[in-house]
Amino acid sequence: MLNLGERTKPKQQSLDVRNIVNCPRYVAVKTNDYFSLNVKWFSRLLEASPVNSHNYAMEDFRSNYLRLCKENNLNPQESVLNQLKQVRHSGTHSKTPRGNALASSILGSSTKIDTGVVGVTLDLSTTSLTAQTCAILGEALAKDCLFVELKLSDCMIGDDGLKLLAPGLCTNVALRSLDLKGNNLRGASAEALGKVFRQNHSLRRVCLEWNSLGLDSDRFTLLAEGISANNSLERLDLRNNQISHDGASELMKSLQRNCALQSVDLRWNNIGIVGGRSALAMLQYNKTLTDLELSGNNITQDIVKAIDIAMQHNLDRANLSNEHQTRQSIMTREIKQLRTEKKQQSSDLLHRIDQQNDFHDKTRRDTIHKIYQLQEALAERKSAFNALNAKLSKTEAELLLVNQRSRDLSELLEISRKENEALVVMHQKELQTQLGEKAATESKLLQETSSLKDRSLHLETKSDELDRRCQNQQDQIYELKEELASSHAQTKLQATQAEERLQNERQRLRDQQRDVEQRHISEIHHLRESSEESERAYKDRISKLEEHRRHIEEEMSKLKNQHLTERLGLEEQILNTRQRVKEEEHQRMKHLEDKIRLLNNAKDDLQQHHSQQMQTIAELQSKNSNYTLEVESLKRTLEELNQEVACKNNELQAEVNRVKLNHSKQLSKMEVQVQDMESLRERCSALELQLTDQTRRHRAELMDRDNELVNTRDRMRSQEIEYSRMQEEEAQRAGMLQAAISGYLVSSRSPAATPRK
Structure with missing residues (x-):
């Protein structure tokens, strides 16, 4: 694996910034297959580099434009070159667009970067573009990942120019906004735009104002089908496009299947009552459209009111969904935080349990070793007792000597009993120390529970303060409502006076x-x-x-x-x-x-x-x-x-x-x-x-x-349950130790009684 952060290693493949900007897909594939690309290191390298990546990208786009013009034996338009120079000079003073463009070009489709807010704009408005220039711009934009917004308003492109520009727009993945206002676009342009909408899934805003896309109803249906197949377009402007009631019906049918559009502007067209009814029928199925402008279309007031009511329902639904998403994001963040805290607590508890287990294992090993030594001593003494019994059975003549020896052995037994009692006392002391350590841990746990209770009380006081603040703000709201009522009364008085x-x-x-x-x-x-x-x-x-x-x-x-x-x-x-x-x-x-x-x-x-x-x-x-x-x-x-x-x-x-x-x-x-x-x-x-x-x-x-509050209470309950479980486990372990010690004492006393019998 080759890491881009290791620049000192010899004989390794190096990446050029210009190559990364020019070939984002290739770099994304190579990084996924062969390289481990460190994005943070790369962004720091770009910020520290004296060469601006905007200048690289703009220079590459300009050189690509000139190369295409040379290949097609065309003279490049001076207005386009001047506009590219202006964009280049304006891009040298900012750092944010550079980072967004390069990060988006490096990471490709696997990383989502919001370029709708910050990005580079190519503004060619009020510049008359020929068909050849449109074709070359389409080829240049097909592989471009720099420009986020393209403005071509009042450029007199026409149907031929848009047909040549459309293939580049279909394959471009960086554009978020497109402005084609006032370009005399007609039926053929509607067909080309439908193809663009079907294939391009990165555009967010499109302006088609002051055109004639609705003259040919058959081709306008292709545009409507493209809109229905698009899942990224959010705002569409179709003002003053001579859209008839047939075109409006087709557009509304396509909007029934579209779940991404939020705003559609159809002002100053020829929709009529039929188009208004189709819009009203569309709103029965489409619940994502929140802004539909239909003024200047000869629609009756009852239909307009019904459409406004449906739009208000959609707006309320969108607001509720946004609130739900915000709440869901807040809940996910809190759940993640709780999970991390829970993991930390569980790791701490596991660490403590491991320490206690190690201590218990150590004490158990010591006790087992001592018990083994005692068992060996007892076995030796038992063998001695057996030998004495054999000697007593063999020779009764040596009874006096045996009695003397038995007395000596009884003295030894008393000594061994004393030693056993001393061992029992030592074991009891060790048990007492273990019980003291257990009481100390329980006191610590009780202190932690008391601190958590204090924290919960503090949170309850905070909630009371928030309730008081809400009450004060509600009073302010009532005062503002009274002011609104007084202003309404004044306006009514003025109207009656007039x-x-x-x-x-x-x-x-x-x-x-x-x-x-x-x-x-x-x-x-x-x-x-x-x-x-x-x-x-x-x-x-x-x-x-x-x-x-x-x-x-x-x-x-x-x-x-x-x-x-x-x-x-x-x-x-x-x-x-x-x-x-x-x-x-x-x-x-x-x-x-x-x-x-x-x-x-x-x-x-x-x-x-x-x-x-x-x-x-x-x-x-x-x-x-x-x-x-x-x-x-x-x-x-x-x-x-x-x-x-x-x-x-x-x-x-x-x-x-x-x-x-x-x-x-x-x-x-x-x-x-x-x-x-x-x-x-x-x-x-x-x-x-x-x-x-x-x-x-x-x-x-x-x-x-x-x-x-609910989460803190749940955490307190879970901790109390864990504490009770730990206490039960400690009690079980203490019972097991006591049972083992009592069993050991019983087994140690049983062989001592056999010699006297």
Whole structure:
């Protein structure tokens, strides 16, 4: 085995940093088969090295790009080379991306490194790329492990460029984010992207905004199938892609089988009600999608509300799963810690038990040796007793001598008995010392249990302090809720005041219109009386009235043209406001629709007022046609009346302009008030989010404390059980020793009684 840390050994294979970066898979295989690669040593070597690994990797990518251009007889684009130089210079000042890129390239697929947070970005946005450049970039990216994010927005790639770029994206394993915004991608691009999604399982975020992928529904189904087969994509942006209801249905069917996507943006497409219903049906099966944007798709409010409810359920489910995962991770960490503590305690106990066993074995060996010596002495004495008995049976004549010898032997027996008693006393002393050591160990164990009890009491006091803190924070939460209620009440009061102002303005306009109509009626009545009094004078001025009638008709045509132009201008303004409202955010749609409704009401009021004026003018014309046979004296009065009508028209025009100005001022005030209300709502939402976060944190802390208390109690119980088991074992051993000693004493006394018999 060759270790990379041993650099001083001769005739061993050495690894180059540039080779490791260029060939990560090969190095991963070689390290698994032949080398024991020390990653910690390698990271220290990179940090201590004066040459930056980013520069190596970027220089290799740049040289690879130039080599491919040379092989294909193409001139490299200066904009791409300049961007690569900028990335190279920006990478020399950081250490974290270097470590991540090299570690990921060395360890390959066996080590998981989160490159979505820290990494190198290749930004070629707003750079027009040709098809040949896209092909070479695809070949270069196929073996690249440096770039984590690729930005190609507004590069005018088109279908041909994406087809040539797609093979490199399929085999790349380092990219986490891809941006293809505004590249005029159509049906062929949708097919290529579907292939990329099926084969690439490292992308996390993809942006396809401002394209036309939904024009060809058949090819868009291939894109949807690729999304369904992908298990790594988390965010997908398909805004402004002309997706129809058929394409939306296929996409929703694919999302039913996808369990990785969390956010899909489908704003400003042509999904319609059918697509909204398919999205609602998809959410019945997909429980991982937490963000689905569908504004600007002509979907009814009931479907939108149902989708929002389903998304809220998915979001709650995701939050619960995240909380469960965090709790599970905390529990696993605590279990690991408890296991290590348990192993340490068990090792300590085993060490103590081994020491006690060694001591007991030593004492047992000593006692066995002493018992063996005593048994040998007893055997010798028994043989002597047997010889004496034989001599006594053989010769009765030597009875006196034998009696004397028997006395001597009895004295020896007394001496041996004394020695046995001394040995018994020694054994009893050794037993007492062993019992004292056992009592000392038991006292130590009791002290440890008392310390654990004190620790548990300390933890209980801490839990009480945490409960008090939770109570204080709940009081703060109640105060914040009261503030929110007061702010809601203020917003409602402001809204009611604004509505009252609008109603007052409408009532004032209606009163003004009634006054104008009463004036017209009084003037018409006065005209009738004057016309009846001066019928004879009107007959002399018939010719002048005809000429004046022609002049009035011309003026009426001018007024009609002016009214038409004003109406067209108002319609153009309404269309512009609608276009602007479509481009704004979804939250302001309701407020702007209310504004447009108010403008339409004002326009209708003005049109009604103008129609009333036209009716009055038509009545005057009919009267003038009826009075054509009247006398010439009526012409003078008609001229005066026409002058008065012109003055009234001017007054009406001025009144209309003043009303328009008042309406515009009121609309601006209402917009300011609506913005204030939106800011208050945002504040309220932020406060609610803070409250939810605080409650979640407090719940997690309480759960952690409860788990700690339960674990400490379980540990105390297990230790008490172990202590009781050890006491029982010690009692069994003491009983066994006592039984052995008593058996030995009984066996030692039994042969001593035979000679006297």
